[in-house]
Amino acid sequence: MQIKVTPLGAGQDVGKSCILVTIGGKNIMLDCGMHPGYNDERRFPDFRYISKEGNFTGLIDLVIISHFHLDHCGSLPYFTEVLGYDGPMYATHPTKAIMPILLEDYRKISVERRGVEEKDMFSSQQIKDCMMKVTPCALEETIMIEEDFEIRPYYAGHVLGAAMFYIRVGQQSILYTGDYNMTPDRHLGSARCDKLRPDLLITESTYATTIRESKRWRERDMLNQVSECVRNGGKVLIPVFALGRAQELCLLLDAFWERTGLKVPIYFSAGLTEKANLYYKMYISWTNQKIKDTFVKRNVFDFQHIQPFDRAFIDRPGPMVLFATPGMLHGGLSMEVFKKWAPSDKNLVIMPGYCVAGTLGHKVLSNGGKPQIIDMPRDEGGGKLHVRCKIKHLSFSAHADAKGIMTLIKQAISVDPVNVMLVHGERHKMEALKERIKTEFGLPCYDPANGATTYITTFHGVPVQLSTRSATCSRFPGWAVESDP
Ligand SMILES: [Zn+2]
Structure with missing residues (x-):
């Protein structure tokens, strides 16, 4: 046979x-x-x-x-x-x-x-x-x-x-x-x-x-970087895909904000992510035991410190954290925000996933996070972008x-x-x-x-x-x- x-x-x-x-x-x-x-x-x-x-x-x-x-x-x-x-x-x-x-x-x-x-x-x-x-x-x-x-x-x-x-x-x-x-x-x-x-x-x-190194280490590293950046008045951009890592990292930051009492706003780009969170709430039985146990008190996907983002906030002064799609910076809101925030050395971009060759995310990561001048894709308006912000790659795959x-x-x-x-x-x-x-x-x-x-x-x-x-x-x-x- x-x-x-x-x-x-x-x-x-x-x-x-x-x-x-x-x-x-x-x-x-x-x-x-x-x-x-x-x-x-x-x-x-x-x-x-x-x-x-x-x-x-x-x-x-x-x-x-x-x-x-x-x-x-x-x-x-x-x-x-x-x-x-x-x-x-x-x-x-x-x-x-x-x-x-x-x-x-x-x-x-x-x-x-x-x-x-x-x-x-x-x-x-x-x-x-x-x-x-x-x-x-x-x-x-x-x-x-x-x-x-x-x-x-x-x-x-x-x-x-x-x-x-x-x-x-x-x-x-x-x-x-x-x-x-x-x-x-x-x-x-x-x-x-x-x-x-x-x-x-x-x-x-x-x-x-x-x-992989321990997840706890990666999480601590990420939280340190984010809190240091916002405490210095910087903005943090986290490009994510709507489902999966987005929920994982929202849970991580939401709990950290709760613990430390940080007041800096956290946003996620509306649309897909909102819909996605809805499904996570609906299918709570598919999540892990801890989330199921807490569910009696409150649904953890009702984030306490995370609010929907409005495009008008991009130019707002002061620190903030933003989860924006898509994850590889290949268009959409994450690229739009990246163009605005990347020129300031106060800001931080955290890439939590794998970036396919040919995407802006891949380009940004390719020189180890050092300052660089990037040719922007032609279908996104072209031109040169001076990237001075910190770039951090953390694998949460x-x-x-x-x-x-x-x-x-x-x-x-x-x-x-x-x-x-x-x-x-x-x-x-x-x-x-x-x-x-x-x-x-x-x-x-x-x-x-x-x-x-x-x-x-x-x-x-x-x-x-x-x-x-x-x-x-x-x-x-x-x-x-x-x-x-
Ligand atoms: Zn898969």
């Missing part, structure tokens, strides 16, 4: 997660994401690989969306409404609720600002139509897709609603992690699953070689680090033979982790590139079939021409 896996995206890369798995004769698509680094057709997975003629409903038996980040769900409306897939799709309740907000934001930016034609993208209506077809599921609920074909989501931490999915068809099974976090943070718990003993564990590996990945492997797997596959990471780092998994656990480990098919033989008391290629190729014409590493 074999399991066949082909990443269409996230193979030795971060972006457009989309992994095709054939297990027990069922074809499953794990995530259907977009690539944030591209504006052309490379932003979506190459679905022609599955079929050049369409008929995706006949070819794919199930689509699973692990969480609402666009690199995991950003091409779903295109796959269903433009390419016509109409089969079963599952996501957790919060993912289903929050996904359309991010998809609409992504559509708007692509069509209205980046000049992508709507026909190459999807419309607002198509997002709505697509979402209607997604079946929501609860944590640890076993869902029978068909007879002897079941799925079960497990808590993944990472962002609200994120889930790992256990999938079993007949005797074969896999666990797909999506993105996950093995250490709890201020608003979410850590990933957890049963001893599932899957034949194959497909895990993200964003931080394949990193062991919610991915498992190398230690976390090894812990999950230990937790999920207890008997041989099982296999591990790495996706959603950088090639050379994955290579290092792969070797470590092989030597420390003695497990076969794979890290296929996009488009490369891996065949994994499983043993369940039946004779081993060395190749089922001809049998499956008739269903996936595109797969026949691909290599078999």
Whole structure:
């Protein structure tokens, strides 16, 4: 018996997660994401690989969306409404609720600002139509897709609603992690699953070689920097994405202001963030135990010291702290404010996340935070900007680090033979982790590139079939021409 896996995206890369798995004769698509680094057709997975003629409903038996980040769900409306897939799709309740907000934001930016034609993208209506077809599921609920074909989501931490999915068809099974976090943070718990003993564990590996310093140290560092800046009369800009780190850092600052009695105003840019906080309040059961316990007294997402921001405040004198979107300074309010505040050496910009090459955030971070003159992007008015403010990069990313990945492997797997596959990471780092998994656990480990098919033989008391290629190729014409590493 074999399991066949082909990443269409996230193979030795971060972006457009989309992994095709054939297990027990069922074809499953794990995530259907977009690539944030591209504006052309490379932003979506190459679905022609599955079929050049369409008929995706006949070819794919199930689509699973692990969480609402666009690199995991950003091409779903295109796959269903433009390419016509109409089969079963599952996501957790919060993912289903929050996904359309991010998809609409992504559509708007692509069509209205980046000049992508709507026909190459999807419309607002198509997002709505697509979402209607997604079946929501609860944590640890076993869902029978068909007879002897079941799925079960497990808590993944990472962002609200994120889930790992256990999938079993007949005797074969896999666990797909999506993105996950093995250490709890201020608003979410850590990933957890049963001893599932899957034949194959497909895990993200964003931080394949990193062991992160303690979160407490990072938090203290951030609070020191912020309070020093505002006490000296400076302004602090924290570019964030609307969901995830924004809530985490709002909780951190709100509690600190409460403790220290600081009176300096904290703002967050309205719109997306407000809507996002609403969802965090609504899905309080998905957050960590401490937040659930406090909930009886008050909902911590009703921030005491944080108010909505008005554009007129940009030029206000005196200290303030502002959370503004987007997180990589690539447009919107965060860039607008950056232009105004960056020339003063009194001010501070804290970058709490990863910045993709090509964004202003990446440029700002690239010289280690020293003063510099930056050429502003032409579609943002161009010109030169003298950056004299302090720039601080603090990683608050919610991915498992190398230690976390090894812990999950230990937790999920207890008997041989099982296999591990790495996706959603950088090639050379994955290579290092792969070797470590092989030597420390003695497990076969794979890290296929996009488009490369891996065949994994499983043993369940039946004779081993060395190749089922001809049998499956008739269903996936595109797969026949691909290599078999
Ligand atoms: Zn994610």
